[in-house]
Amino acid sequence: MKVVAFERQQQGTGASRRLRNAGKTTGIVYGGETAPQMIELDHNALWHALKKEAFHSSILDLEVAGKSQRVLLRDVQYHPFRQLVLHVDFQRIDPKKKLHTKVPLHFLNAETSPAVKLSSAVVSHVVTEIEIECLPADLPEFLEVDLSKIEAGQSLHAKDIALPNGVALTAHGDAENPVVASATIPAGAVSEEAAAGEGETPAA
Secondary structure (H helix, E strand, C coil), X not given: CEEEEEECCCCCHHHHHXXXXXXXXXEEEECCCCCCEEEEEEHHHXXXXXCCHHHHHCCEXXXXXXXXXXXXXXXXXXXXXCCCEEEEEEEECCCCCCEEEEEEEEEECHHHCHHHHCCCCEEEECCCEEEEEECHHHCCCCEEEECCCCCCCCEEEHHHCCCCCCCEECCCHHHCCXXXXXXXXXXXXXXXXXXXXXXXXXXX
């Protein structure tokens, strides 16, 4: 995905305000052996790009002054109540060094799981993204979470996710294997198995 930016000559609160009034958003590119670079981007183009999931989890081709560099979006600052992007941070990527980043989770097959079909359970997505470690070339846009075998009362953990080659989960102490989805039966719900049992006539 390509992103076009321009070198930012002026800094400071006043300069940032003038850029926002002109439909621009300030940003910075950092990392690697190159000095940090102040940039500005078209606000409307950036706003629409930020609505795309891939913009947050893919390696981007950032073009500044005709030169392209590979980056990851690292931070976005929004206005507290207006639809306005105040600032963005991009990090340069070294193709030979592993990176740590979060990728979204796509949950599949919940509607065909035993939890839903047999027990009328509700499958909840406890987390919607997870942190991974990999080389830039191995970075997936998302990870799929297969819920086809989850049963009522069960939970699916991070280590149950099938990972692509070259991708590893990033452990964080007690949160090394967090729950990513769980299946619970709502109060008052009756499973198909229970309903079938209630309909049987007791033997004389």
